[in-house]
Amino acid sequence: MRALLWGGIVPNLLAAASVSASFAQNAPLTFEGFADSAVLTNQYTGAVFSNAIVLTAGITLNEFEFPPHSPSSVASDNGGPMSISFPSGVNSFSGYFTYGVPLTLQAFDSSNHLLASASSAFSNNEALSGVSGSHPNELLQVASATSIYKVAIAGSSQGASFVMDDVTVITPCDVNRDGSTNVTDAQATVNQSLGTASPAADLNGSGTVNVVDVQIVINAALGQGCTLQ
DSSP states (O other): OHHHHHHHHHHHHHHHHTOSGGGOTTSOBOOTTSOTTOBOSSOSTTOEEESEEEEEBTTTBOTTTSOOSSSSEEEEEESSOEEEEEEEEEEEEEEEEEESSOOEEEEEOTTOOEEEEEEOSSSOOOTTTOOTTOOSSEEEEEEEEEEEEEEEEESOTTEEEEEEEEEEEEOTTOTTOSSOOSHHHHHHHHHHHTTSSOOOOOTTOSSSOOHHHHHHHHHHHTTSOOOOO
């Protein structure tokens, strides 16, 4: 088994190391690179957006009230509460929010049972019009040991009430929980499969960490999503 591991996995790891852009499968979603007013659906691997639109500073985004957390683009609720589905499940979701009404984040499992929730600290944290003591780009997070399959973000029932930037989603394939699935996570899973580290990354639920789990992490590092089955 060890010969198979090192014969089959190391070449894949070396191939993964040559792919830089795909490493950031769990890196922050910055919403940069989209056309202004682009409707978000499934452009990001492993996530499906509903009621979400990209706004760009200097075009449709009022950056004086809703300054982006990073360069110039954000996601906003469009026509109603925003939701994001994760077909393979995630463990944590966080982002930076600027809002004109109270905001609620809710995380649900595959059966739509509520797992976790978070609320904004203020009723309005716009840069110019926010309530006293507030600041734009408030960090909000929901997390659960049970896999999260949907996050719902509710402001106004009509939408156009908040912007979201620099979203970080942590999946089971992010073995070291640093916000990015890459060659480091693949190497950590290899070490676990060889018994040189505590076997925590049993991603497919087989009862052991082995070559299958390593391949799952490699696939995620290459931008193919963290698919556990």
